[in-house]
Amino acid sequence: MATPAEIAERVQAQFGTAVLETVLEGRLPHLVVEAGRLQEVCAFLRESPELKFDFLSAVAGVDLGEQLQAVYLLYSYAHHHAFTLKVNAPRDNPVVPTVSGIWPAADWHERETFDLMGIRFSGHPDLRRILLPEDWVGHPLRKDYKYPESYDGITLRRDEEDWPDPGAEALYK
Amino acid sequence: MKELLDQLIALAVEKVPLLGQAPDWVFYLLWMLVAGAALLVYASLIAGITSWVERRIAGRMQARIGPNRVGPRGFFQWIADGLKSLFKEDVTPANADKPLFRLAPYLVFTGMFGAWAVLPYSARLYAADLNVGILYVMAITSLVVIGILMGGWASGNKWGLFGALRSSAQIVSYEVPAGLAIATAVALSGSLSLQEMVRAQAGPLGILGWNIFKSPFALVAFFVYFIAAVAEGNRTPFDLPEAESELVAGYNTEYSGMRFVFFFFAEWANLFLIGAVSTTLFLGGWQGPLANPDTWWGVMIGAGWFFLKACFFVFVLIWIRWTLPRLRVDQLMAMCWKYLVPIAFVCLIGTMLWMSVFGDRAFFGLVAVGP
């Protein structure tokens, strides 16, 4: 079991400049790493015998405004310690290398992040929408997402329709 | 029944002399129609009521009540269901092979129902006593597999085809142990006629002469036959052709309305058929205490025994169905070829040896048969 500080230290010692930011206080100690070297960092975290992060709990996409962020929540069954990696990508071209080759679990998590947040994972074997239909427009979890008026010719129900004015027919309790 | 009819005909000819000049085929035709109609009514009643009974029993086994809305304790549920299906739209899928699709349920139905003609309901109560009765049963019920294959293939549904293929593999395989087990019974009874087979099982108390008591091998053969019959009837644990949780509904996925009813009619009629044939082959048919082929009341008691025994099997079949999970295809085949066939074969040989040692003595050779 290694403390977050030790983990961060090891990664920094190995990759140095690839680590853009180190946050150790708070409930979620994490590193922000350079997108280009994400795969190396992940491979190191997984393979290094002292760290051995064999379990990718989830990949979460976060909308930071200017940038989109992919958050990798890691855990090690071997050493029972947890850590978090973050990668930023510019909003207009959000591309992050895939880690599905390192953790197969990332396959679906990345597909979901692509689907809902619109981060594209380069090198992903099968980057399709997963929860939404193939022809859905937009990525709903982005803050500037506009709820569509209709989908495939089906008008999506608005609030006014959902709360119709019954007029004279109203029943009073 | 035939004798009764002969008497009736004789009476009719006596009263109406003109009838005497009618050719024989008129009488045969009449007889066929009468017997056919009577059997159809009987089979429909049994199948319908069985459907209700099954649902009630299943309900109770699952801590439920089961259908209880139509009639007393829901007894008329089966009529309501039948009527409902009658009025339902009969959907034929667009890419179905329409003639075959329409024909299939009738084939299944014919195969199942045809066997009822030779069942020995009692000593003199039967539609026909063929001297190859049991062969006829095996032959005519084979029609069912063609019907199922036809229905599954013609409906143009992949799930249906899966069910149909599974069914044909299954029924064809299980004919082998069933045939071997039947051969055991035939060897013990010395006849292929179902009436003769039952008569050969006469014995003390009407019970001890039953084939299952004639040798321990026959007892095992009985179980082999029963399992094989269940498998041929596509019942759980061998209901792979319709395997609800895998194949949606298997071969009858696309069927609706009346055609669907025909499939299900056949399934429930088959329950009684399995019971009746097992009873005839191994459990003494209508033989039982007080059953007597020579008096009319003895015949009626015999009919009662036969019905009771068959109903017991129906209950057991339902009971099994609502207890057991389903086998997988390869396990189904393994069970047939690795277990049932060798066991059935051993039973046949064993019974023959047993007979050569103990002769035709009942109760595993301890009690002499005969008056």
Added chain:
Amino acid sequence: MSPLQTDIWTLNMGPQHPSTHGVIRFVLKTDGEIIADADPDVGFLHRGLEKIAELVPYPSFMPYTDRLDYLAAINMNWAWALSIERLAGIEVPPRAEHLRVITAELNRIASHLISVGALASDMGAFTPFVHALRDRERINDLFEELCGARLTFNYCRIGGVSLDAPPGWFDRVRGFLDYYEPMIDVFNRLITDNKIFVERLRRVAPVSAEMAIAYGLVGPNLRGSGVKFDLRKDEPYGIYPQLEFEVPVGRGYRDGVLGSCFDRYMVRIEELRQSIRIIRQCLDRIPEGEIQAKVPKVLRPAKGEVYCRTEAPRGEVGFYVISNGEKTPARVKIRTGSWSAMSIIRELSKGWMIADLVAIIGSLDVIAPEVDR
């Protein structure tokens, strides 16, 4: 003579299929009965819970977590409550902690009952499913008495639970446990011991420990592969560290293969017993006192983020919550057990039969709303 030609069939399984446990669709490619590829198509039940979470205040998201996994609503409630409690630094009174454990474990029993029953029903035996429902119904009665709902309990609150137990409720829970404990054996006699059932499952689709971890399997599915890991033990929360219980793991039950469908099934059966044990301990030691911590009416946790994992019946459920100091969260990511279970099916089902696919889905205990969120 040319060899016999066979075709690969494309089959559509679902979204309405008796054994897909909700609305899930598989695009199967089969060679006869053998599966060459099973591509799961999920999302039919996608309700955008993560988006909704950004729109409603922290306490008001609680009922939505019921809908996350309707079979284990309290475990989901708890996970959400715990995440926010960690985020806002709220201490939960001990009585509420005990009530949470009791209800969560009762809910675990209810959920596992559905799971094992549904697996039996997928195998073609419908009666065990109904027998499982029969026992689950009693748990639902208990819950109805406690919080007024039978499925979507919405019982936990941030900082405690919503209602105290009505008078006599603990005795009725005890009564239920006394009734139910022997029923596990009856259930085992009915289906678990059944030769057909065992043969259908014990060698089917084994998942090695490495594969399970790599694909992110959690909960009973992970333990079925022999990994002794339970968040209640290894990353304890609530009052679990004070309770005694064991973590059952798969060990190739009935001469099977480690990590097979039957192991996953047996882990659930064993967990039923452990849950009973936990509830009994809690009932014995539940203290009097408050059931709600003092929580501001409009909760605005300080800026920060948290990833909080709890052990639900379908394994780890994790809430990744980012707070901007507003009354609504800035981002909520929900990680559920069924999601990873679903993602392994494609890899796992290759080379097995259609009947086995049904067993795989059933034994992984996938539940559609949890996958789709």
Added chain:
Amino acid sequence: MNYFRNIWEAISSIAQGMAVTLRQFFTKPETVQYPEVDVLNPRMPGYSGHLKPVSERFRGFLTVDTTVCISCNQCAHVCPVDCILVESEKGPKTTVNSLRPDGKESPKTRYPVQFDIHLGRCMYCGLCTEVCPTGCIHFTREFRGAAGEYHKLIHHFISPEEAERVRKLAAEEAAKPKPEKPVATKVEAEKE
């Protein structure tokens, strides 16, 4: 031998399972024949299963005692699905007693002129009943509410006559010295 052990296991385990189902067969069913049995009645006649009648805390339809309502809008704020709509007018100051067992007093200055609950949206979570300071919004044990038309799922708790009366009262209050303009607070989705 494996071969014979398999046969024996199959037979014995099947017999075991069948014993269980047979036993259930002779046990009384657990089903409650719902429309015949009055499930709201604490004693269900002729029933011996485990089910208790609908419990005291059952979360059925919401109802509002509008005389006790102080129009604080907390229910509408906390509702996750926006199914509550309250409009109120400022009226004479009084006090009301809580409907909860403690019977706590609360001051009342606002009177509801519209109180609608949209049961087509309601998810019966009970958050509104918890925040209500007077307990005026609470669950009933009623759960039968099929409606032929969608708008019938919206329950209106204040009749037009009552609303008119309150408005008149509010106008009188406003006409008094130290006038204060009646403000209609329409509760819309606060959560954007």
